[in-house]
Amino acid sequence: MSVPERLTSLVGALRSHGIRIGTGETVDAAQAVQALGLADRELLREGLAATLLHGTSQRPVFDPVFDLYFPRGVGAPDGEPADRDDLRDRLAAALAANDEAMMARLAVEAVDGFGGYGSSPASDGWSSHQTLDRLRPQTLLARIRDTIRAQGGSSGFTDRLLEDEIRRRIEAFRALVAAEARRRVAERRGTDEIARRAVAPTPDRVDFLFAGKAQLAELRRTVQPLARKLATRLAARRRRATRGSIDLRRTVRGSLSTGGVPMRPVLRRRRPARPELVLLCDVSGSVSGFSDFTMLLVQALHDQFSKVRVFAFVNRIDEVTGLLVHGTADPEGLGARIRAEATLTGWHGSSDYGVALGEFAERYGEAIGPRSTVFVLGDARTNMSDPNLAAVRQITERARRVYWLNPEGRSQWGTGDSAAPAYAELVEMHECRTARQLSALVGRLLPI
Amino acid sequence: MLFTSVDDVSARLAATGYLASPAVATTVFLADRLGKPLLVEGPAGVGKTELAKAVAEVAGARLVRLQCYEGVDEARALYEWNHAKQLLRISAGRDESWDEARTDIFSEEFLLPRPLLTAIRGDDPKVLLIDETDKADVEVEGLLLEVLSDFQVTVPELGTITASRRPFVVLTSNASRELSEALRRRCLFLHIGFPDEQLERRIVRLKVPGLDAALAESVVRVVGALRAMDLRKVPSVAETIDWARTLLALGADTLDESVVRDTLGVLLKHQDDVLKAEAKLDLDAL
Numbered sequence: 055m056s057v058p059e060r061l062t063s064l065v066g067a068l069r070s071h072g073i074r075i076g077t078g079e080t081v082d083a084a085q086a087v088q089a090l091g092l093a094d095r096e097l098l099r100e101g102l103a104a105t106l107l108h109g110t111s112q113r114p115v116f117d118p119v120f121d122l123y124f125p126r127g128v129g130a131p132d133g134e135p136a137d138r139d140d141l142r143d144r145l146a147a148a149l150a151a152n153d154e155a156m157m158a159r160l161a162v163e164a165v166d167g168f169g170g171y172g173s174s175p176a177s178d179g180w181s182s183h184q185t186l187d188r189l190r191p192q193t194l195l196a197r198i199r200d201t202i203r204a205q206g207g208s209s210g211f212t213d214r215l216l217e218d219e220i221r222r223r224i225e226a227f228r229a230l231v232a233a234e235a236r237r238r239v240a241e242r243r244g245t246d247e248i249a250r251r252a253v254a255p256t257p258d259r260v261d262f263l264f265a266g267k268a269q270l271a272e273l274r275r276t277v278q279p280l281a282r283k284l285a286t287r288l289a290a291r292r293r294r295a296t297r298g299s300i301d302l303r304r305t306v307r308g309s310l311s312t313g314g315v316p317m318r319p320v321l322r323r324r325r326p327a328r329p330e331l332v333l334l335c336d337v338s339g340s341v342s343g344f345s346d347f348t349m350l351l352v353q354a355l356h357d358q359f360s361k362v363r364v365f366a367f368v369n370r371i372d373e374v375t376g377l378l379v380h381g382t383a384d385p386e387g388l389g390a391r392i393r394a395e396a397t398l399t400g401w402h403g404s405s406d407y408g409v410a411l412g413e414f415a416e417r418y419g420e421a422i423g424p425r426s427t428v429f430v431l432g433d434a435r436t437n438m439s440d441p442n443l444a445a446v447r448q449i450t451e452r453a454r455r456v457y458w459l460n461p462e463g464r465s466q467w468g469t470g471d472s473a474a475p476a477y478a479e480l481v482e483m484h485e486c487r488t489a490r491q492l493s494a495l496v497g498r499l500l501p502i
Numbered sequence: 503m504l505f506t507s508v509d510d511v512s513a514r515l516a517a518t519g520y521l522a523s524p525a526v527a528t529t530v531f532l533a534d535r536l537g538k539p540l541l542v543e544g545p546a547g548v549g550k551t552e553l554a555k556a557v558a559e560v561a562g563a564r565l566v567r568l569q570c571y572e573g574v575d576e577a578r579a580l581y582e583w584n585h586a587k588q589l590l591r592i593s594a595g596r597d598e599s600w601d602e603a604r605t606d607i608f609s610e611e612f613l614l615p616r617p618l619l620t621a622i623r624g625d626d627p628k629v630l631l632i633d634e635t636d637k638a639d640v641e642v643e644g645l646l647l648e649v650l651s652d653f654q655v656t657v658p659e660l661g662t663i664t665a666s667r668r669p670f671v672v673l674t675s676n677a678s679r680e681l682s683e684a685l686r687r688r689c690l691f692l693h694i695g696f697p698d699e700q701l702e703r704r705i706v707r708l709k710v711p712g713l714d715a716a717l718a719e720s721v722v723r724v725v726g727a728l729r730a731m732d733l734r735k736v737p738s739v740a741e742t743i744d745w746a747r748t749l750l751a752l753g754a755d756t757l758d759e760s761v762v763r764d765t766l767g768v769l770l771k772h773q774d775d776v777l778k779a780e781a782k783l784d785l786d787a788l
């Protein structure tokens with residue numbers, strides 16, 4: 055592949071991951087390549103990132119894609135395939151010395167020697183998992199620690215930091231192995247395909263319903279920064295909404311300093327009472343990742359509202375506002391605590407929207423008043439039981455606004471036991487599959 | 503063109519006391535080559551503001567700084583008419599028609615240029631630092647976008663002022679708010695995170711020259727460990743330097759439990775972070 059081809063393919067792969075790159079940026083990137091030359095791969099990486107990216111969150115997607123289109127090497131490494139013990143010895147030495155260049159070279163050898171699977175002579179595929187499983191770098195920890203101590207590289211107070219430092223180096227080596235395996239696979243199966251399929255999306259684009267444990271944990275770490283962004287967005291909306299009318303009294307008072315000439319009109323600032331928010335969250339297994347995340351986000355935004363009340367349900371409903379307030383200290387454990395401490399199920403363990411919503415209207419109807427905005431979170435899959443539209447109607451009559459956020463794709467609404475279309479007739483329902491969609495919706499729909 | 507190569511950027515910034523990572527040096531080099539504004543994002547205290555100052559020093563350019571804050575407006579950012587002076591001029595009441603008076607009071611003499619206008623006027627080299635852009639309101643972004651697109655400013659009463667020499671522009675942001683896509687597109691993007699251990703050691707040695715090399719290494723390792731903890735606010739480079747200075751002032755030549763415990767407040771600003779760090783660093787085991 056020529057360099058311009060590489061560049062356009064790289065841009066194509068980044069776009070397929072949702073990174074918006076215009077032709078202007080592509081031209082800049084080409085100029086960057088020209089100005090920097092190809093001799094130093096790391097400078098090239100930084101130059102392309104500077105010209106093509108617009109935000110920090112895009113970098114974890116960019117780096118592995120860059121590694122595929124501008125690989126460190128081509129094909130298999132030279133020389134004899136590595137012997138396991140020998141490789142482990144050299145890896146231990148590199149990790150002890152924190153020699154990153156050597157670690158990268160050893161990752162290449164490791165995948166070549168232990169990552170291949172299948173029957174053909176040149177291997178059918180390459181697996182980082184298999185490589186690491188055979189090499190077991192984590193078992194080198196004690197040995198590396200002792201080497202460093204013996205060389206006098208760690209003593210006194212900081213010796214207590216040593217093991218964690220080594221663990222982080224081993225983590226870095228694992229990432230190098232993953233990158234190398236991807237490169238080898240791409241050589242067999244085509245770079246374009248691997249760059250699109252084998253590179254993880256940014257956390258805000260992961261589908262809530264398909265996110266794994268690690269991805270959900272990563273997502274939870276974005277709650278605070280996301281809340282900060284949303285709070286400023288809400289503040290801006292609030293400012294826009296209250297701007298306009300001139301406060302005559304303050305304008306005249308202000309004009310005294312300019313000899314009575316009203317140079318600066320003073321705008322009136324209305325101070326409307328902050329709105330109230332009520333959340334009804336389906337926390338059954340299938341959608342709990344989505345509701346946990348949304349609850350944490352709302353809790354992080356709580357000072358935007360005069361009141362926030364949160365209710366959780368599976369087939370019975372219970373208030374969990376208190377659990378949430380204390381839950382910010384331990385967001386990991388929030389979902390488990392809600393399921394342990396609240397009464398969410400009756401006879402059976404599966405979702406029943408009809409019963410839960412009915413119970414809400416009956417027991418907690420007073421929670422909703424003309425100043426409240428209600429968000430219902432859930433997939434509206436009601437296991438074939440009665441959706442209880444009357445209860446929903448009751449809620450919409452009392453509240454100022456009711457919105458429903460559904461973590462399923464719109465095309466799934468109404469399939470199987472989904473009562474989404476029926477509910478969507480009564481309340482405004484939005485597809486909300488990813489954190490990105492959620493933040494756009496929250497920024498737009500939250501009352502100010 | 504200010505720089506001949508990426509190495510040239512590194513070397514000349516280092517000469518002013520700014521130690522650039524390869525990413526920083528590469529992006530500064532490209533911003534100069536491509537003539538585009540540089541948007542620098544990253545946590546507080548990693549040297550974003552300092553970078554702009556260092557570039558100005560290297561370039562022998564004047565640093566023009568627009569410090570953003572909530573409520574900063576056109577009058578603070580671009581220009582303002584000197585109302586008081588205009589009023590005085592009018593009340594001085596010379597014998598003249600209103601038209602004459604108006605032409606007079608809307609002339610350069612009564613104009614108060616603010617940073618954005620200052621940066622595009624005149625032929626001397628300038629570095630325009632738009633600091634903490636995320637603190638400004640969204641409306642100001644529109645203004646920045648206009649100025650950074652054409653490097654010209656229209657003052658209705660005076661006409662259009664176009665830069666005869668474009669300034670080197672650095673915008674910084676702590677990412678407390680997402681800047682608009684349009685503004686980002688105008689810029690080269692640079693994220694400055696925490697430096698790697700080696701670079702941070704060099705920064706500490708440079709900024710706190712009296713500090714023993716082994717102690718500098720320990721300092722950086724402890725800071726690295728704190729950054730790996732799940733804290734409300736992890737220490738930045740600025741705090742590393744402060745801590746190193748504190749240790750030097752205390753005459754500590756190595757770290758031990760009591761020195762670290764007594765000085766942890768320099769690194770961590772929240773009490774619950776301090777407690778967490780004390781537990782994880784085994785400082786409470788005495």
Ligand SMILES: Nc1ncnc2c1ncn2[C@@H]1O[C@H](COP(=O)(O)OP(=O)(O)O)[C@@H](O)[C@H]1O
Nearest residue numbers: 519520521522546547548549550551552739740
């Ligand atoms: N790479 C670096 N080289 C030299 N000094 C640095 C570097 N990074 C940070 N510093 C120092 O850290 C402190 C904070 O830098 P500053 O530019 O104010 O941070 P920011 O603008 O990112 O909040 C300054 O004293 C600066 O000298």
Ligand SMILES: [Mg+2]
Nearest residue numbers: 550551552674
């Ligand atoms: Mg700053």
